[in-house]
Amino acid sequence: MKKLIIAALLVVGLSAFAQDKKEMRKRPDRAxxxxxxxxxxxxxxxxxxxLDLDLDVKQQEQMKQIIAEQTAKREAMRAERKANQEKNTDERFDMKSKMMDEQIAMKSKLKSILSxxxxxxxxxxxxxxxxxxxNRRGGDRK
Known part of the structure; x- marks a missing residue:
């Protein structure tokens, strides 16, 4: 009887562990x-x-430039953020405002390119x- 209970617990434990790994593999990790x-x-x-938007060749070329610009800006902001870990609230506000301005500009560029x-x-x-x-952060932060 003990062997049967141990075997059942082992099967349940292994199946639960296997399901967790499947879930983790859905998304590539950050590293x-x-x-x-x-x-x-x-x-x-x-x-x-x-693939998602069915872009034509002209749109792909335009989007390629926009993506490259955004990546460069994001990398520069990330480097700036790392250099200045401790910022006061005014500097954080300025940075957040700058990020929002960039998002607005990106959205208007996309509106002109995409249908x-x-x-x-x-x-x-x-x-x-x-x-x-x-959801990943534990709440809805907008």
């Missing part, structure tokens, strides 16, 4: 993504947008990403 060069990440992002349907798809995908980010 793997950071191994990619910025150009490789940009290319992957462009391909994903091409209305493509823009709606892109917007919906961004909202899903924000929801996922909020």
């Amino acid at each position: 793997e993504m950071e191994k990619l060069t910025p150009e490789q990440r940009n290319e992957l992002m462009l391909k994903k947008m091409t 209305a349907e493509q823009f709606e798809k892109w917007n919906a995908e961004k909202e899903k990403q924000q929801e996922r980010r909020g």
Whole structure:
């Protein structure tokens, strides 16, 4: 009887552990993504947008430039943030305001490149990403 109970517990434990690994493999971890060069990440992002939004060749070229610009700006901001770990509230406000201005500019550029349907798809995908980010952080921060 003890052997049967131990075997049952072992089976349940192993199946639960196997399911956790499957869930973890759905998304590449941050370390793997950071191994990619910025150009490789940009290319992957462009391909994903091409698949999701059915971009034509002209739109792909325009989006490639925008993605490269955004990556460069993001890397510069990340470097600045690391250099100045302890910022006062005014500097944080300025940085957050600058980030929001960049997002507004990006959105207006995309509106001029994408069709209305493509823009709606892109917007919906961004909202899903924000929801996922909020869920991972333990709450909805918008």
